[in-house]
Amino acid sequence: MADQQNPSNEQLLSLFEGMTLIRLMEERLRADAAAGKLPGAVHLYIGQEAVAVGVCANLRDTDWITSTHRGHGHFLAKGGDPKAMMAEIWGKRTGICKGMGGSMHVADLSKGILGANGIVGGGFAIATGAALTAKLSGNGRVAVAFFGDGAANQGVFMECLNVSTLWQLPLVFVCEYNHFCEFTPTATVTSGEIADRAKAFKIPCEIVDGNDVVAVWRSAAKAVEWARGGKGPFFIEARTYRIQGHLESEDLFLAGGRYRETQEVEEWRGRDPIARLRDLLLSKGVSTADQLDGISAKIAGQVDDAVRFAEASDPANPELTFDVMFSGQKP
């Protein structure tokens, strides 16, 4: 039964599907990156799925999100089309951005996805601007700024905490604390607690286990209700872990250099958010193992379809570069 506190069984299954879709898409991208099939770099979301899915389950199509360079998960969780995302990453004209943006810039305005962003911290102010227009329109929309622990050290973070509080904007800050700022452990470049920075502005704040999708869902439900109700911003810090490197193929240029221990990665792998939800679904008797395997198999088929679609699509139209630089004007 659904309430403010807990997702219904149906919602739990939907969270499972959402997280599995992201995982299988990312695993496929990992393989295709390793095989040299993708034109650009990919930053994978493996291990962090509970955050995007738990938050976006509380959003409507008309709500806005801004995302990060590790943005595939947010795109899919907010309802972005897997085929269009895959084709984008493959650099095809059928891509969601027609091959002009690539992995780090997947966006779908029709789903409220203002875009992944290659600039660390680039989404804060865009989300704040979206929250401003939501407030001015009185349309009940909220904006969510997904960002990493690395972005929390950017100055715009403080600026947007200030502005959004000052103007009581419907904005939810979701810090995905994945423990790394690119190739540097966050603890070595960060003073104090990130959540304390939000607390300094008297923004309501929750720190949750980012690998527990139910905990994220619950916190996000509260945050979105708060923001939608006109009470101003809300801050969530979801503690999770980046299982993959900063980007695939980093081993090639790190030349054996290391920034973390294998043991640490393995410990976090043991807290896999999808496995945890699976255990919950089984222990609550919501589903059987066969049913869950069936869901995963169906999603694997969807991922295959997406890759087939991407592979079969025509390459991007280079002339489009000149057509879309400006609206209705030559560059």
Place this chain on the structure above:
Amino acid sequence: MARKRYIQAINEALLEEMERDPKVIVFGEDVELAIFGDTRGLLERFGRDRIRNTPICEATLAGMAVGAAATGYRVVLHMMFSNFIYTGFDAIANQMAKLRLMTGGQIELPITVIAGYGGGRSTAAQHSDTPHPLLMNLGGINVLVPATPADAKGLLKQAIRGHNPSFFLEASGRGGDSGEIPDGDFIVPFGKAAIARRGADITIVAIGSMLKPVLAASEKLQSAGIDAEVIDPRTLVPLDDESIIRSVRKTGRAIIVDEARDRCSAASHLAAIIADKAFSGLKAPVKRITVPDVSMPYAPNAESRVLPNEDQIVQIATALVRTKQLV
């Protein structure tokens, strides 16, 4: 037609466009009080939902303009002095200029950024820059440099109604200059230069704030028997290079006067275009009169030393016209 001051023209454009479209919003530092006068009266007329003071946080303001425009509003962001564009530059260069392309054209960003530029008032190096070369180089950003009240009004209205980010650079300290403004609703299209003065002997391209000294110099040249044609590009992106080329082909000589620093300025860009497209018509080298590659000093006499001035324009134009045709 009515005679109005430059700053009044800007004020009228804002007022009329806000009246015309409820989705036009204005924000920036101190806009409620209107320290330049350009936003005066807007708060009383439209209220704080439409125009509001912001904290001093340009990086966020530029990004917010992107977010607000992407979600359906027409944003006028007042950045006060052009040097503050630099503090907001990340969102300008990385988001505002690029988001439309990166999203495959999904996003339209009707954003007008207003900022005062230029020296001459002892505001020293951090309040005197002329940043249009930097903006021209970004791609994806229109760059407007109105020199007259009529162009200020017409270009600003066009920018606010437009579909792309536009930087409306107002010449600092020129707010009191007056000029005739057409009555009623009018716009000035982008990418259409104005011939500010017709002449046959030499083409002088005057960018933004430089129009005034160029026109004054042209009068002096006239009394010395030199007939200068003065072109005001009005917008640097998009650029009406055809009008400039046509004029240079006619006169055979060109000077570009630009308050930006010389290196990679609008002047050097135009000089390259002229050399490329009007080479066979040139009777003399193309000259640039710009600010040297230094920061603007504070003391009035030191400032005068580096700003382009009338005498310099007269002197260089005279020398060019006396140059024999190059073989």
